[in-house]
Amino acid sequence: TGAFTYDPGFTSTASCESKITFIDGDQGVLLHRGYPIDQLAEQSNFMEVSYLLLNGELPSKSELEQFSNHITRHTMVHEQLAQFYRGFRRDAHPMAVMCGVVGALSAFYHDSTDISDPHQRLVASHRLIAKIPTIAAMAYKYSVGQPFVYPKNNLSYTGNFLNMTFSVPAEEYEIDPVVEAAMDKIFILHADHEQNASTSTVRLAGSSGANPFACIAAGIACLWGPAHGGANEAALNMLREIGHIDRIPEYIARAKNKDDPFRLMGFGHRVYKNYDPRAKVLGKAATEVLNKLGKQDPILDVARKLEEIALTDPYFIEKKLYPNVDFYSGVILSAIGFPTTMFTVLFALARTVGWVAQWNEMIADPEQKIGRPRQLYTGAAQRDYVPLAQR
Ligand code: CMC
Numbered sequence: 001t002g003a004f005t006y007d008p009g010f011t012s013t014a015s016c017e018s019k020i021t022f023i024d025g026d027q028g029v030l031l032h033r034g035y036p037i038d039q040l041a042e043q044s045n046f047m048e049v050s051y052l053l054l055n056g057e058l059p060s061k062s063e064l065e066q067f068s069n070h071i072t073r074h075t076m077v078h079e080q081l082a083q084f085y086r087g088f089r090r091d092a093h094p095m096a097v098m099c100g101v102v103g104a105l106s107a108f109y110h111d112s113t114d115i116s117d118p119h120q121r122l123v124a125s126h127r128l129i130a131k132i133p134t135i136a137a138m139a140y141k142y143s144v145g146q147p148f149v150y151p152k153n154n155l156s157y158t159g160n161f162l163n164m165t166f167s168v169p170a171e172e173y174e175i176d177p178v179v180e181a182a183m184d185k186i187f188i189l190h191a192d193h194e195q196n197a198s199t200s201t202v203r204l205a206g207s208s209g210a211n212p213f214a215c216i217a218a219g220i221a222c223l224w225g226p227a228h229g230g231a232n233e234a235a236l237n238m239l240r241e242i243g244h245i246d247r248i249p250e251y252i253a254r255a256k257n258k259d260d261p262f263r264l265m266g267f268g269h270r271v272y273k274n275y276d277p278r279a280k281v282l283g284k285a286a287t288e289v290l291n292k293l294g295k296q297d298p299i300l301d302v303a304r305k306l307e308e309i310a311l312t313d314p315y316f317i318e319k320k321l322y323p324n325v326d327f328y329s330g331v332i333l334s335a336i337g338f339p340t341t342m343f344t345v346l347f348a349l350a351r352t353v354g355w356v357a358q359w360n361e362m363i364a365d366p367e368q369k370i371g372r373p374r375q376l377y378t379g380a381a382q383r384d385y386v387p388l389a390q391r
Pocket of ligand 1: 009196226227228229230231255256262263264265266267268269270271319321324325326
């Protein structure tokens with residue numbers, strides 16, 4: 001009963017009004033607060049883009065300094081939080097660890113429970129953006145059995161993350177500016193993407209007034225799936241499995257076979273029916289970064305050839321399947337030295353900014369209500385209970 005629109009997968013339902021991100025999927029356009037993603041990726045930096053997403057405008061020099069200082073001041077996590085890691089098996093997937101540890105932050109910041117106070121919302125937002133690199137780096141360190149590295153406040157946001165991830169007490173670690181720039185670009189390209197599954201999850205969780213740290217943990221859980229953020233890990237694993245350009249046709253044939261559940265990971269998108277503009281930037285960056293680092297990886301050739309073959313194949317043309325953000329990012333992350341299990345963690349780190357910006361926008365919206373979809377009931381009609389002895 002009732003006049004509901006049945007829209008499985010929400011393919012045609014706008015769940016909110018938003019001023020943060022604009023996507024034109026047919027043209028392959030992505031704008032943050034009006035600024036094209038390629039301009040931001042090439043000319044801006046992640047701290048500036050974070051400010052932009054949160055505040056609506058690019059910062060002045062002093063605004064950026066103040067914002068970066070606020071973030072830097074919150075990078076430490078409570079020492080007790082480190083104990084959470086030790087409760088996980090050492091071979092736990094870092095995304096499982098992220099879900100648990102970020103959720104656990106809600107137990108440390110009870111002041112954030114009062115989300116009606118804009119100041120508390122701001123503090124919670126800064127804490128989340130500041131602590132997520134520390135938490136992600138700790139997840140990595142735990143997985144490789146190395147000691148945690150504390151944040152260093154004199155480093156950039158991205159430099160600090162790299163230092164916490166790759167430095168070890170026994171050796172001097174110098175941040176390679178090529179790696180820092182590539183990482184920062186990857187963070188910018190993953191920062192927000194309007195009402196995708198994980199962002200909608202954060203909004204839905206937050207719509208009940210839940211603690212913001214718990215809401216972001218919900219977003220992380222959703223992002224983990226291979227149809228969403230987990231695709232970057234799956235894409236690189238797939239490229240490695242293909243291994244040589246000679247084997248590409250076999251995988252293209254599998255992707256087209258209706259009876260085979262296999263999909264080309266890093267291909268296709270709910271909204272883009274054209275080249276994902278983020279994949280364009282990353283495809284270019286992959287060659288540049290590998291060249292600059294003096295690294296060669298045969299999977300880059302596999303990726304390029306796979307793209308070339310897929311883009312000329314009638315199946316992919318007809319279904320408008322193009323490379324998405326997850327297709328080339330793994331090649332760069334792998335060259336930097338991350339294991340595939342960390343790829344989605346890096347996505348979560350960057351997307352935290354978008355989640356936080358969207359959460360703030362929702363809470364401040366006077367039209368905001370608890371998210372409560374309806375359903376089309378297809379189950380049994382009313383019937384009488386039958387006692388166990390008679391069944
Ligand atoms: N390989 C082969 N066929 C595909 C693929 C693919 N990667 N993606 C979609 N199709 C086919 C699909 O089989 C379907 O065919 P038919 O109409 O004959 O049933 C048609 O294209 C439409 O697919 P859909 O699943 O109905 O489309 P959707 O909008 O629900 O799904 C998607 C979008 C991204 C989940 C899907 O394209 C996919 O599974 N891609 C692979 C995973 C991936 O790369 N995900 C990352 C998305 S971008 C970043 C992010 O969100 O994190």
